[in-house]
Amino acid sequence: MNVSTSRVSKNAFSSMERDAVYRAIFERRDVRQNFLAKPISKATLERILKASHHAGSVGFMQPWDFVVIREKKTKQSVKHLFTKANDEASQRYRGSKAKLYRSLKLEGIEEAPINLCVTCTRQRGGPHVLGRSTIRETDLYSTCCAIQNLWLAARAEGIGIGWVSILDYDALKTLVGIPRPVKVVAYLCMGYVKEFSLNPDLEKAGWRKRLPLEQLVHYETWGRKNGNLKRTAKRY
Amino acid sequence: MNVSTSRVSKNAFSSMERDAVYRAIFERRDVRQNFLAKPISKATLERILKASHHAGSVGFMQPWDFVVIREKKTKQSVKHLFTKANDEASQRYRGSKAKLYRSLKLEGIEEAPINLCVTCTRQRGGPHVLGRSTIRETDLYSTCCAIQNLWLAARAEGIGIGWVSILDYDALKTLVGIPRPVKVVAYLCMGYVKEFSLNPDLEKAGWRKRLPLEQLVHYETWGRKNGNLKRTAKRY
Numbered sequence: 001m002n003v004s005t006s007r008v009s010k011n012a013f014s015s016m017e018r019d020a021v022y023r024a025i026f027e028r029r030d031v032r033q034n035f036l037a038k039p040i041s042k043a044t045l046e047r048i049l050k051a052s053h054h055a056g057s058v059g060f061m062q063p064w065d066f067v068v069i070r071e072k073k074t075k076q077s078v079k080h081l082f083t084k085a086n087d088e089a090s091q092r093y094r095g096s097k098a099k100l101y102r103s104l105k106l107e108g109i110e111e112a113p114i115n116l117c118v119t120c121t122r123q124r125g126g127p128h129v130l131g132r133s134t135i136r137e138t139d140l141y142s143t144c145c146a147i148q149n150l151w152l153a154a155r156a157e158g159i160g161i162g163w164v165s166i167l168d169y170d171a172l173k174t175l176v177g178i179p180r181p182v183k184v185v186a187y188l189c190m191g192y193v194k195e196f197s198l199n200p201d202l203e204k205a206g207w208r209k210r211l212p213l214e215q216l217v218h219y220e221t222w223g224r225k226n227g228n229l230k231r232t233a234k235r236y
Numbered sequence: 237m238n239v240s241t242s243r244v245s246k247n248a249f250s251s252m253e254r255d256a257v258y259r260a261i262f263e264r265r266d267v268r269q270n271f272l273a274k275p276i277s278k279a280t281l282e283r284i285l286k287a288s289h290h291a292g293s294v295g296f297m298q299p300w301d302f303v304v305i306r307e308k309k310t311k312q313s314v315k316h317l318f319t320k321a322n323d324e325a326s327q328r329y330r331g332s333k334a335k336l337y338r339s340l341k342l343e344g345i346e347e348a349p350i351n352l353c354v355t356c357t358r359q360r361g362g363p364h365v366l367g368r369s370t371i372r373e374t375d376l377y378s379t380c381c382a383i384q385n386l387w388l389a390a391r392a393e394g395i396g397i398g399w400v401s402i403l404d405y406d407a408l409k410t411l412v413g414i415p416r417p418v419k420v421v422a423y424l425c426m427g428y429v430k431e432f433s434l435n436p437d438l439e440k441a442g443w444r445k446r447l448p449l450e451q452l453v454h455y456e457t458w459g460r461k462n463g464n465l466k467r468t469a470k471r472y
Contacts (some may be wrong), residue, residue, distance in 0.1 A: 008431040009263050013392045017256035020249065021392040022287060024257045025385050027245050030292045046449070051258060053449050055384065056266045058401060060438035062447050067454045074456060085370050092364040101366070128328040130337070130443065131401045134321050137376070138401045141421065144380030148291065149261050151381070152388065156249045156257040165294060165367045165374045177457040185377065195244040202296035207366065211298050213282070213289050218303045220310060221413040 024152045027196050031160030032108045035191030039113055044157055051153035052118075057142035059130035063122065064143045064185075067176050069115040077175050078167070078187070079109045085166045104205060107164045112189035117176055118147055120183045143185045150188075160193040260388045263432050267396025268344045271427030276350055280393055287389035288354075293378035295366035299358065300379045300421075303412050305351040313411050314403070314423070315345045321402045340441060343400045348425035353412055354383055356419045379421045386424075396429040 013021070049066055057063060069075065086106065093101045109115060120143040132138050147163075154161050169184040178184065202208055219226050249257070285302055293299060305311065322342065329337045345351060356379040368374045383399075390397050405420040414420065438444055455462050 007435070008433050010431045012394050013256065013259070016252065017259065018392045020253035020256035021260045021388060022283070023249070023253065025287045025389060026290050028290075028292070047258070049453060050449055051261045053447075053452065054262050054264075056264070056387075056399065056436065060436055060444040060446075062444075062452075065452045065454060065458075067456070067458060069456060071456055089366075089369050092369060104366075106367070125444065130325075130340075130438070131342070133325050133328060134403060135401045135405060137373075140373070141376070141380045141383075144377045145384040145387070147377075148381040148384035149388075151292075152257060152385075153261060156254045158248050163292065165371045167370060169371060177459065179458065182458075195246045197244050199243070200292065200296055202366070208296040208298075208361065210296075211289075213286055216289065216298075216301045217285060218301060220303070220305060220307055222301075222303060222415065222418075223413065 024155045027198065028151055028155045029160060029196050030162050030200065031193055031196070032105045032162040032189070032201065033111070034193050035108055035111045035113065035160065035189070036193060037113070038192045040159060040190065040192070045114070048150050048153045048157065048159070052146040052150035055142060055146035055149045057146070058132045058138035059125060061125040061129050061132070061139055061142065063120045063124050063139045064146050065119045065121060065182070067117040067119070067178070069117065069176070070113065074175065075110050075115055078115065078172065079107070081167050081171050081175070082107050082109060082164060085168055089166055100205065100207065104201070104207070106166060108162050108189040108191070109164065112162070112191040114190040116188040116190055117172070117178070117184060118143060118186040118188065119178060120185050121181070122183060123181055140183070140185060147186050147188070154190060155196070158192055159190055160196065162189045163187070164189060260391045263434065264387055264391040265396060265432050266398050266436065267429055267432070268341045268398040268425070268437065269347070270429050271344055271347045271349065271396065271425070272429060273349070274428045276395060276426065276428070281350070284386050284389045284393065284395070288382040288386035291378060291382035291385045293382070294368045294374035295361060297361040297365050297368070297375055297378065299356045299360050299375045300382050301355045301357060301418070303353040303355070303414070305353065305412070306349065310411065311346050311351055314351065314408065317403050317407050317411070318343050318345060318400060321404055325402055336441065336443065340437070340443070342402060344398050344425040344427070345400065348398070348427040350426040352424040352426055353408070353414070353420060354379060354422040354424065355414060356421050357417070358419060359417055376419070376421060383422050383424070390426060391432070394428055395426055396432065398425045399423070400425060
């Protein structure tokens, strides 16, 4: 690792380093299939978790914990939770959208060598966490930043990650023995993959399109487009 | 940028590329001071925002928008909101902690060339967003992942970012003209800096210590440490 032992980093990133960061960002995917059986070594897992742990956090609270799940039995139980939640979710769609929904592979719980549950302990750091008094959810936000760090680190290691949100997280807590005041933020499936698609699965499947970036950028006030006061259609 | 035009990426990251990704992760800081006056070019800002826009999102919802703020007057108004919220927040501490709190520089609103407000439009994509029916907050989580992407991309560009959460985000919405149903997730200050500290400001100031990673990693069930069923003290 390139972290110097001096107290500041003065060197700019080379263009190669910068490209590598962008490569990880653009080639990161939500991976739900084609996991290889190749195990993830302890050292590799620790590098990825260390990357996660070095996200910024509100008040330097570091509210995250990681539960590493490898046992087949636990995965089977989680898969059961997914199936139940997904059956319910699929009822929300009609016609061709319902058919498309049912065709999608939305988790890789049993195939992935490691499942990782990421939590947020909202009591950590006492009642007055610096910077959290105004926005109570900032501890959850910090945990998500930590998740993005691990997602990108994993991509650089050749490891795909899929975030499974179609789960009853309360039932999951009971299953994994997570204390009541701790909040589950993510359930991730992790494993090496042979290749990474350059487009999101849902884009490839025709579920939704990538929005043009310029639609999403406003200047000075909402709806103002690069100097032209052009109100966008009510797209929100 | 290194993104190939073929549909998949098969090449593993070189060790140099991997190191660069970890470098961005470990050298990213929450920057609140020492911003340089050097302007951020349109091309650079677009690269960073594009990186953000390429985060994963629940149901490929892409719920984020970005309001780019450069006008002095707007920054002054936001700074006023900060001062008000921070005066209130500082009342929560007593004794030496109160003194330390008041000594901390917690924002760089007026000094940073660009302020960026990142929002989440929770209505985007209709009422049934794939994967969000079970966990309603996943759209906010996606927005935070997008923020981490832009934070890391900025680091690779030599640009520091500070997240200001000590603000009344509702008052901010009025100030920036953000529609009522849209949620403000972050208010960021961005600018080039000469160097990046290798430790968080709050760690250096003695506010809180970095927690040992091994305390935060559990195996199979909460509290189980790498094979040994050793219950940790109730630290949450």
